[in-house]
Amino acid sequence: MASEMTDTGGAAALPQGLSGFARDWTADRQTFHVPWGKAMMWIFLLSDTFIFSLFLTSYMNVRMSTRVPWPNPSEVFALSFGGDPIPLILIAIMTFILITSSGTMALAVNYGYRGDRAKTAALMFVTAAFGATFVGMQAFEWMKLIVDEGVRPWGNPMGAAQFGSTFFMITGFHGFHVSCGVIYLAVIALKVLRGDYEASGNYEVVEIAGLYWHFVDLVWVFIFAFFYLW
Amino acid sequence: MATASEGHQQHPLAIYLWVWVLLFVLSAFSYMVDYIGLQGYLRWSLILIFMLAKAGFIIAVFMHMAWERIALIYAILGPPVLLLFAIGFFALEGDYTLLTRLDFFGETTFVPSHPGEAH
Numbered sequence: 001m002a003s004e005m006t007d008t009g010g011a012a013a014l015p016q017g018l019s020g021f022a023r024d025w026t027a028d029r030q031t032f033h034v035p036w037g038k039a040m041m042w043i044f045l046l047s048d049t050f051i052f053s054l055f056l057t058s059y060m061n062v063r064m065s066t067r068v069p070w071p072n073p074s075e076v077f078a079l080s081f082g083g084d085p086i087p088l089i090l091i092a093i094m095t096f097i098l099i100t101s102s103g104t105m106a107l108a109v110n111y112g113y114r115g116d117r118a119k120t121a122a123l124m125f126v127t128a129a130f131g132a133t134f135v136g137m138q139a140f141e142w143m144k145l146i147v148d149e150g151v152r153p154w155g156n157p158m159g160a161a162q163f164g165s166t167f168f169m170i171t172g173f174h175g176f177h178v179s180c181g182v183i184y185l186a187v188i189a190l191k192v193l194r195g196d197y198e199a200s201g202n203y204e205v206v207e208i209a210g211l212y213w214h215f216v217d218l219v220w221v222f223i224f225a226f227f228y229l230w
Numbered sequence: 231m232a233t234a235s236e237g238h239q240q241h242p243l244a245i246y247l248w249v250w251v252l253l254f255v256l257s258a259f260s261y262m263v264d265y266i267g268l269q270g271y272l273r274w275s276l277i278l279i280f281m282l283a284k285a286g287f288i289i290a291v292f293m294h295m296a297w298e299r300i301a302l303i304y305a306i307l308g309p310p311v312l313l314l315f316a317i318g319f320f321a322l323e324g325d326y327t328l329l330t331r332l333d334f335f336g337e338t339t340f341v342p343s344h345p346g347e348a349h
Contacts, residue, residue: 014299014300015299015300015301016300017300020300020301021300021301021304024299024300024301025301031301031305032299032301032302032305033299033301034298034299034302039302042302042305042306043306045306046305046306046309046310049310049313050309050310050313053310053313053316054313054316057313057316057317057320058320060317060320060321060324061320061321061323061324061327062324063324064321064324064325064327064328065323065324065325065327065328065331066328066331067328067331067332067335067337067338067340068338068340068342069338069340069342071342071345074264074267075344075345076345078345087264087265088261088264088265092257092261095257095261096254096257099250099253099254099257102250102253102288102292103246103247103250103253105292106246106249106250106291106292107243107246109239110240110241110243110246113239113240114240149345157342157343158342158343158344158345159340159342207239207294210292210293211293214288214289214292214293215293217288217292218285218288218289218293221281221284221285221288222281222285224260224281225260225277225278225280225281228264229260229263229264229273229277230274230277
């Protein structure tokens with residue numbers, strides 16, 4: 001086993017296919033040859049995947065089973081800047097903001113492994129700032145829906161009552177994830193900037209934080225498709 | 231290409247920048263589906279295609295799944311397949327609930343107002 005460990009010289013040496021999968025799982029040794037923090041973050045994200053998927057599945061269920069027409073998201077989330085309302089414009093901007101933040105996060109991970117502390121921390125702060133902007137726009141969207149459109153978890157004037165409950169539950173839970181991510185990123189960025197990881201030279205914490213952030217973006221891709229566009 | 235065997239994921243910047251651009255383009259496309267008002271199966275299939283492409287790129291490149299060990303890939307991407315069953319069962323159940331409601335309560339008498347006409 002020791003010799004097997006030492007001659008893994010690159011990606012080509014990784015176990016492949018079903019036999020590789022079986023070898024890693026059945027050899028009575030460490031299964032995931034990744035830092036434990038990363039494996040744990042992935043497993044947490046897997047459980048989160050199930051939570052969000054079941055939210056979206058129950059949304060599908062109530063939307064399919066209601067007799068009352070579903071409010072048209074394209075109209076409900078339209079916004080006018082003085083002229084004709086532009087369909088879904090705020091949601092589109094929020095989508096682009098989240099993708100931008102995912103890009104800056106990916107760059108932060110990259111600079112982290114290069115050992116460029118200042119750039120890593122700066123990019124993480126930029127990512128957190130985009131995240132905070134996203135949450136701010138979501139707060140605006142909620143306010144518009146609650147105050148101007150009269151949407152409540154138990155009903156709304158535009159159609160099926162389930163629209164409000166699923167909307168507040170799904171986007172609320174996602175917004176909560178974004179808010180936690182902003183705090184998480186800010187904490188890690190501060191630690192990077194302070195040089196906490198200089199001694200070990202190990203910047204995988206940045207990659208792990210990045211996994212969480214990309215997941216938040218990933219969930220939004222599904223919410224955008226199923227709730228806003230469908 | 232950097233080795234993934236120590237669990238460190240370091241790859242050329244160009245890959246990230248390309249995927250970043252691609253995600254922007256795909257998002258713009260999915261927004262256009264709504265903006266130009268496509269309907270029916272064309273709308274739904276385009277939404278799904280753009281969604282899956284975006285999700286794939288985020289997972290594969292930004293989350294480095296493409297360079298991970300096969301044991302981790304299977305352990306993370308395998309279980310969500312079960313969700314397809316949940317989606318199928320909930321869809322069947324939703325359909326049944328709708329038919330039951332129509333049977334017992336008949337067509338709706340709800341008259342929707344348009345957004346902004348609430349008060």
